[in-house]
Amino acid sequence: MSASMDLDLLRHLTSLPGLSGFERPVADFIFGRLAELGLDTRVDTIGNVTAHIPGSGPRLMLIAHMDEVGFMVRKVYQNGFLAVQRVGGASQHALSGQLLHVWADESPLPGVVGVLPQHLAMDVLPPPLEKVYIDVGASSREEAFALGIRPGTVITHAPTFELLNKKMICAKALDDRIGCYLLLHLAERWHNRRPECELWLAFVVQEESHLGRATLPVARAVKPQLAIGVDATLAFDTPDLTDGQTDVALGEGPAIKVMDHLPGTLWGFLGHEGLRSHVEDVAEKSGLPLQREIVAGLSTAVAPLPFAEEGIATAALSLPLRYSHSPVEVLHMDDVVTADNLLEALVGSTWPLDRILRSSPRGRRER
Ligand SMILES: [Zn+2]
Structure with a gap:
């Protein structure tokens, strides 16, 4: 398990310009890092980058978005x-x-x-x-x-990168270079090992302008059975937002999404219950804190995946973030390390695919 952060990698990732629809500088950097590790890495017509880490077990795709507002x-x-x-x-x-x-x-x-x-x-x-x-x-x-x-x-x-009280990071584009960071960090640890799943890492474009549409061609190419998005979400722990719609706060661990929703639309995401439950089980067994999230006002790149291909069991892991979509987004380093360790534990543990896919809301204890 990792204990610290590669701040230079995150600083560099957040410094790159990757406006939605113009992600090339970010995609080139990510492609270069993955290719250096010797991974089979591809770029599709619209600029999505995918890398494959062969293993044994179900087909799992982890997704982060490269673009920024x-x-x-x-x-x-x-x-x-x-x-x-x-x-x-x-x-x-x-x-x-x-x-x-x-x-x-x-x-x-x-x-x-x-x-x-x-x-x-x-x-x-x-x-x-x-x-x-x-x-x-x-x-x-x-x-x-x-x-x-x-x-x-x-x-x-303009890029900024500051540590606040040596425990929080303030930068532009942490949404969702933090997801890109976590996936790259995972690739560095697994490129010469065999995970307990066929692992694909997907770095997608245009989330900020078109939500999850760019994830669809990736799903078609990879055909995953399981998918987990890694993105930022809203923290409600500042003086203006306490008693807000969720209790999601910095430093309490990453959030696992039960649902999100864009008010006034029928767009949103309901996480697959079996996969969410598996992620929660692995976190609990690993002693890693996790928050549950039900939020209105945002959605993510994985929102269309439950309805893609023949249906994909999809979960969303979110890093709590303050001042979202501003040049001074803030997150907590402990949450990043916890998310890092959780992804490591997930990729390295066996996947009870039948149990995950057949999981029903009845008969399971509520946490
Ligand atoms: Zn995002």
């Missing part, structure tokens, strides 16, 4: 300022005054989001997205164009 240039004003289009649910609350990276070229141009001077901002609400503008220092549209900026130019949060 952000923006793109919608148009360039005559005076050189940029209008933005939001891609995915980037935080609007955290937008004014932010430092952003504008990817007109291989290396980013710094840009700042315009903010009304406080002297003039008494009783003024933050502007709607249509009024938000970015200042890259260009004085005219021609100057911005000469910098390589066009409609569609990718914009990401």
Whole structure:
């Protein structure tokens, strides 16, 4: 079992720009790491990366998403300022005054989001997205164009990576580079061993813009019997959210999802009961804390998998995260290490496939 974190790996993963639909820098890095380990690694037409670790037992696919929320240039004003289009649910609350990276070229141009001077901002609400503008220092549209900026130019949060009180990590894009980190870390430990399952690691695109649709071609290619998503979820442990809809908190272990749901839609996820129960059993036997999650307002890349192929038993493991979709997302290192150890225990233990698939809600003790 691992006892610590590879902070350099996570720092690097979060520093990469991977706007939804433009994940190439993240995919290239992940592909390189997996190929270096000698794993059979593939990239599909839309950019999903999968790697196979042969073993014995059922076909298990672990999934993380590579993309992050952000923006793109919608148009360039005559005076050189940029209008933005939001891609995915980037935080609007955290937008004014932010430092952003504008990817007109291989290396980013710094840009700042315009903010009304406080002297003039008494009783003024933050502007709607249509009024938000970015200042890259260009004085005219021609100057911005000469910098390589066009409609569609990718914009990401500028990277940060700080330790808070030596136990929490603050960075952009922890959602879901933390999942990518955990899967890569697992690959490093298992590339020359045989797990108790046929293991596939899937790094998917466009979760922040299209939820789980990108996971479908991967499921078609891999045909897993079991799938577990590894992603971030909302923590409700800050002063503004205590007594919120869940008790999920940092430092209490990863969360196992019972369900999630996007209000006003029929989109969401109900975890497979047998697989969830197996994950809970393995955590309990390994002495690893796990929280249960029932949450409205978000969903994940694994949401379509129960209905993919001939039906896939699917579970979702979530790392509690504060300030989601902002440039200062925060998670607890203990939760990462626990998730790491839990994935290790799952991959290394035998899979009672019949019991998992036939598990019924009746006759099992409630925790
Ligand atoms: Zn996510």
